[in-house]
Amino acid sequence: MLAEAVDVASRTGLRHQAAMARVNLAFVVSRRGDVPSALHLYTVAEADLTGERLAQARLDRAETLISAGLPGEARPLLERTLADVARRGYACDAADGLLLLAHAELADGDPERAAATAERARAAFAAQERPGWALPAEHLLVRARWAGGDRSAVFLRAADAAADRLARGGWDEAATEAWIISARLRMELGRPPRALPAGVECARARGPAALRAAAWHATALDRWGRGDRRGTAAAVWAGLRVVAEHAETMSALDLRAHVAGLGDELAAFGLRLARSARELLxxxxxxxxxxxxxxxxxxxxxxxxxxxxxxLRTASAAHTAATADGSLTADELAASAERLCRLERSVQSMARAGRRSAEGACRDPAEVPPTLARLPDALGDRALLELVRIGDDLHAVTVTGGGAAAGGSAPTRASSRTSTWCGSRCGAW
Structure with a gap:
């Protein structure tokens, strides 16, 4: 219908109406996951738009760029748009644009700038009496300060307060992530652990994948703080299974990126827990x-x-908006979250069915990669060398027909001798 509206308006010379229809079509196409087509439609439409409609179209285009993993392209577009919005006095668009810009800056590896922009976004939402939207800005501020290396006691208090406010506001996933940052800060500062948030145990089994992954990460940190190394490792692997299953069935970057980011943090934790070459590999x-x-x-x-x-994309956006607007009761919000879970499971079931069908028809069993248990035999008289980075140290795992061994060295050293870490905790396959 929108494509027909674009065609009719274009043929009759109604350029503004055609541009408006084209922007709406771009939004729908973006929701379907067709990034190239959506970006093209936005670019074409902007030539015939002015004022606030042009600003909003550019904000939507920037959001599409960020979701497609192109934050570096979104940043200059957002900066130009925000400058124009400020001149024209579009306050609501300014707050939304600042939140998008902070996301782009953090994704583009500029946490210091992201923290400053997130603070501006939070202040703008508060000034507009939009407290529900101020909370995601606060969550982003906590993430940016952590990524920027802030390890102060002042930041710890801010992270604790943010986690509490996010939980009260219904932002379960963001609250859990803020708690995770708080827990990691406490470890670095030598502070006693904080109680695991209520609902984390339930969230490990239910909820969208991002919430389940965050819940397992929080559980791992809680168990580590209590000295339960075995339980910590089990929580890490359970969280990574959630991340792997999600990545396996969600091919689109916008649906995968955040969960994958949580997976990176869990994987880094798992690498530090490894006590043998096999576990490290x-x-x-x-x-x-x-x-x-x-x-x-x-x-x-x-x-x-x-x-x-x-x-799924539409339902996720609606859930976010409802949480921010406070337009749903607690029961209605829970029902919305449950719907997201059902949609995720439906997509995953479809993806698995399609993959099983394709593999059954096309895949040669001889091409299936060996499992780690079969790897030494599969190598024969060859050897595998895999480099693994853990923090500032570079470790090497070697696998031969006889098993595996690990060694490591700090990258600043010229020698390749086995480091103390590997010498004490890495051994035979």
């Missing part, structure tokens, strides 16, 4: 398995799966 391979998943910038060919993904 297993943890690194789990991390790489998620990172190597191909990313799709267009909808899948299967119409049913494409429709399910579009419905």
């Amino acid at each position: 297993l943890a690194e391979e789990r991390r790489r398995a998620v990172a190597r998943r191909p990313v799709a910038v267009r909808p899948p060919r299967d119409p049913a799966r494409a429709a399910a993904l579009a419905e």
Whole structure:
């Protein structure tokens, strides 16, 4: 219908109406996961838009760029748009744009700038009496300060307060992530652990994938603080299974990126827990398995799966808006979150069914990669050398027909001698 509206308006010379229809079409196409087409439509439409409609179209285009993993392209677009918005006095658009810009800056590796922009966004939302939207800005501020290296006691108090406010506001996933940052800060500062948030145990089994992954990460940190190393490792691997399953079935970057980011943090935790060469290789391979998943910038060919993904994106956006606006009761918000879970499971079931069908028809069993248990035998008289980075140290895992061994060195040293870490905790396969 929107495509028809664009065609009719264009043929009759109604340029503004055609541009408005084209922007709406771009928004819908973006929700379907067709990034190239959406960006093209936005660019064409902007030539015939002015004023606030032009600003809003550019904000939507920037959001599409960020979701497609192009924050570096979104930043200059947002900066130009915000400058124009400020001159024209579009206050509501300014707050929304600042939140988008902070997301882009953090994703683009500029946490200091992201923290400053997130603070401006929070202040703008508060001034407009939009407290529900101020909370995601506060969550982003906490993430940016952590990424920027702030390890102060002042920041610890701010992270604790943010986690509490986010939980009260219904932002369960963001609250858990803020608690995780608080827990990690407490470890670095030598402070006693804080009680695990209420509802985390339930969230590990229920809820969207991002919430489940965050809940397992929080559980791992809680168990580590209580000296339960075995329980910590079990929580890390459980969280990584959630991340791996999500990456395996969600091919679009916008649906995968945040969960994958949580997976990176869990994988780093798992690498530090490794006490043998086998555990180290297993943890690194789990991390790489998620990172190597191909990313799709267009909808899948299967119409049913494409429709399910579009419905998931729409439901996710509606859930976020409802949480921020406070327009739903607690029970209604819980029902909305449960709907997201059902949609995720539906998409995952479709993806698995399609993969099983494709593998059954096309895949040669001889091409299936060996499991880690079979790897030494599969290598024969060859050897595998895998480099693993843990913090500032670089470790090497070697696998031969006889097993595996690990060694490591700080990158600043010229020698390749085994480090103390590996000498005490890495051994035979």
